[in-house]
Amino acid sequence: MGAALTRYRxxxxxxxxxxxxxxxIGMPLKYGFDNAIVVETVGQAHGFLYMVYLVAAFDLSRRAGWPLSRMILVMLAGTVPFVSFFAERRVSRWVTGQAAAPEPVANAPVR
Incomplete structure (x- = not known):
């Protein structure tokens, strides 16, 4: 799961x-100075990269066994400025915490 987390991060x-x-940069140039070149180029790049982000988030969520609601929230994090950074830190803590937690042993006595 470490490689999937790295790809996601x-x-x-x-x-x-x-x-x-x-x-x-792009939106002020487009609407303030009537220059849409940054929005046209960076916007397309963001659209493509967001699709890659969705695939990476889906891959990580399936490997980590997250519920659908958590997966959707992580996927939506790439649509709001600055939220993807917050989500990346939170996801890293979830995954590393999940990996560090000991797995229950079958037929172990419960105390």
Whole structure:
């Protein structure tokens, strides 16, 4: 599951940075200065990268055994500026905490 987490973390950061560039630079240029070149190029890049983000989030969620609601929330995190960074940290804690927790042993006495 470590490789899936690494893939997710990398694409979450990339999607977050590209979305911030789109919102902070592209949108003001488009609507304030009537120059849509940044929105046209960065917007398409973000759209493609967001699809890669969805695949990485889905892969990680299936490997980690998350419920559907958690998977959907993590997937939506790439659509709001700065939220993908928060989600990446939270997901990393979930996955590393899940990996560190000992698995129950079958037929072990319950105390």
């Amino acid at each position: 990398v694409i979450a950061w990339i999607v977050g940075v590209v979305l911030i560039l789109l919102m902070v």
